[in-house]
Amino acid sequence: SYVLTQPPSVSVAPGKTARITCGGNNIGSKSVHWYQQKPGQAPVLVIYYDSDRPSGIPERFSGSNSGNTATLTISRVEAGDEADYYCQVWDSSSDPLYVFGTGTKVTVL
Amino acid sequence: EVQLVQSGAEVKKPGATVKISCKVSGYTFTDYYMHWVQQAPGKGLEWMGLVDPEDGETIYAEKFQGRVTITADTSTDTAYMELSSLRSEDTAVYYCATDFCSSTSCPVPLGLSLWGQGTLVTVSS
Numbered sequence: 001s002y003v004l005t006q007p008p009s010v011s012v013a014p015g016k017t018a019r020i021t022c023g024g025n026n027i028g029s030k031s032v033h034w035y036q037q038k039p040g041q042a043p044v045l046v047i048y049y050d051s052d053r054p055s056g057i058p059e060r061f062s063g064s065n066s067g068n069t070a071t072l073t074i075s076r077v078e079a080g081d082e083a084d085y086y087c088q089v090w091d092s093s094s095d096p097l098y099v100f101g102t103g104t105k106v107t108v109l
Numbered sequence: 110e111v112q113l114v115q116s117g118a119e120v121k122k123p124g125a126t127v128k129i130s131c132k133v134s135g136y137t138f139t140d141y142y143m144h145w146v147q148q149a150p151g152k153g154l155e156w157m158g159l160v161d162p163e164d165g166e167t168i169y170a171e172k173f174q175g176r177v178t179i180t181a182d183t184s185t186d187t188a189y190m191e192l193s194s195l196r197s198e199d200t201a202v203y204y205c206a207t208d209f210c211s212s213t214s215c216p217v218p219l220g221l222s223l224w225g226q227g228t229l230v231t232v233s234s
Contacts, residue, residue, distance in 0.1 A: 033219075033221070034220075035154075035220070037154075042204055042206075042226060042227055043154065043221070044224075047220075048220035088154075088220065090218045096156045096172070097168060097170075098156040098218070100153055100154040100155065103153040
């Protein structure tokens with residue numbers, strides 16, 4: 001199965017930039033999606049196809065993907081960005097077909 | 110309003126079966142795949158499988174194969190996820206979600222942009 005590895009936690013001060021990595025074998029050849037999940041809530045899609053933002057997601061959220069690492073970047077971090085973040089890919093040759101990363105807890109200091 | 114509304118929390122004994130529903134409104138149910146995702150307490154997201162409501166075809170993650178059945182009732186625009194032979198490790202919140210993709214669209218699937226509110230299943234003797 002295809003494995004996506006994320007750091008367990010990232011801490012960032014308000015107004016600074018948070019970068020969350022998602023490592024996978026040749027992940028740059030896949031399309032990566034990112035989700036934000038706050039306690040007790042369903043996940044929310046914040047980035048799809050590596051770097052596209054769904055309607056309603058602030059421009060502060062951006063994504064990139066190359067080589068073996070995809071990155072979600074949150075600029076000008078706000079207290080409301082504190083949440084768990086998950087990357088996800090579709091791998092037609094893997095089981096499961098849809099793979100989630102291990103998740104990263106972002107703490108706003 | 111486009112939304113997915115799931116059935117309420119369940120408490121089951123080990124060995125039992127649970128069936129969770131996911132009611133679609135605001136879009137044509139048969140147009141897009143419906144996925145199910147498991148999240149154990151304090152743990153990450155795990156994809157369980159999907160159903161194509163158009164024809165009922167399913168794809169399951171191997172981890173759940175043999176214990177999970179995902180169906181779609183087009184008369185009520187409702188998807189179901191049934192998990193059998195429950196054990197304590199199945200205690201989790203289960204989500205339905207769609208990426209607004211089908212067998213004829215999205216050569217590469219979009220992300221899951223619409224989620225249900227989640228259903229907590231507790232397995233305890």
